[in-house]
Amino acid sequence: MWPMTSATQRSISDEIAHIHATAQPGETRTRLDFAPYRSSVLRHPTKQPLTVDPEDVELAAPVFGQSDVDPIEADLTLHPQGEPIGERMVVTGRVLDAEGRPVRGQLVEIWQANAAGRYVHKRDQHPAPLDPHFHGAGRCLTDDEGRYRFTTVKPGPYPWRNHDNAWRPAHIHFSLFGREFTQRLVTQMYFPGDPLFPLDPIFQSITDETARQRLIATYDHDVTTHEWATGYRWDIVLTGSHATPMEEDTDA
């Protein structure tokens, strides 16, 4: 099944170590050109991006509201035929802009593998069971403090074909909007202490250690609920906004 040219984990880890050793300290953005993640080789721009001052349409994020999202979409464990297998958990946190202001009433979308590490996706065919009671996609709107909250099960790690014996650390995919179109973010949330972190070229495409840590949720016993679910907290900070803040967004 594996291509003849498939690299070993050791050689991928060596490539990662080499790039990290030559990276500038404080390079906190994800690298687009990161060859240990093989699919990035032909899919990263090679020219410098052009810096522009955002204009009207770029200063206006799309607006979502209660007519877009049903509150039950925040509970991924709800299924008409039964409950999913796995560690039930709550993931909650706040969406903030770089100035520390909450992003209110904005859409948060998530998707993830089931507890066995399998996605409900035709391209995921690895031999782990699908869970008939788990679809793995959810969404919600942030509240007035910028908070989101999902109930789900903890996803398992899963294998992929980047190199021989490649495994992704367990993660939840997050999609976020800010006040401006320019603040759009898609990222992944990880769990503390995952032994796969040093081996994963996607996680390691952020060369700065401190910046990588921003993708790892914190176990929070105050979010954990008695005889029901464990709890994780993860705050998300978007890039700065450019427009003059509207009245409702200024400090109260």
Place this chain on the structure above:
Amino acid sequence: MREHGPSAPTPGQTVGPFFHYALPYDDGPRLAPAGAPDTIRLHGTVYDGAGAPVPDALLEIRQADASGRVPATEGSLRRDGRFTGWGRAATDTAGRYSFRTVEPAPVRDGAAAYFAVTVFARGLLDRLFTRIYVPSHGLDGDPLLGALTEERRGTLIAMRDSDGDLRHDIRLQGDRETVFLTFPGHD
């Protein structure tokens, strides 16, 4: 409760290969109803650095309406006839995307009209921003286009099909690589 003061942004990560059951939805590419008068198709193909189509990309657009107003209207996920000025489309197995929408008008007199665009894909570690300009008036005075060579400008301007639709390809890498954008404070 409130934290204030600057904090470092959360880094992006690739949308990965498995977003199709979560992010795209039927009305995503239909900003305006099919068959409605004065609608156009904005369509094209996403290519990688070897010129191969990218079958697992996702595009989002933000735009003004036909009178140059940028809507601040909810309802993009359940449109119900509302024009929200935002849409989302995944590429198909041939790397093609297609939106049904209205042609945006300039937001200000004499300005160029364009779609603001975000690109995601498996293999693309963080989102990319770009613009798709309507091939019409105002292009000559546009400050962004004015900062580019003729060849690079061309990667941002849609072509008009004979039936009035707009066609625009996105090249992630290579000689005719699309101009991608960054905004002040993003690095």
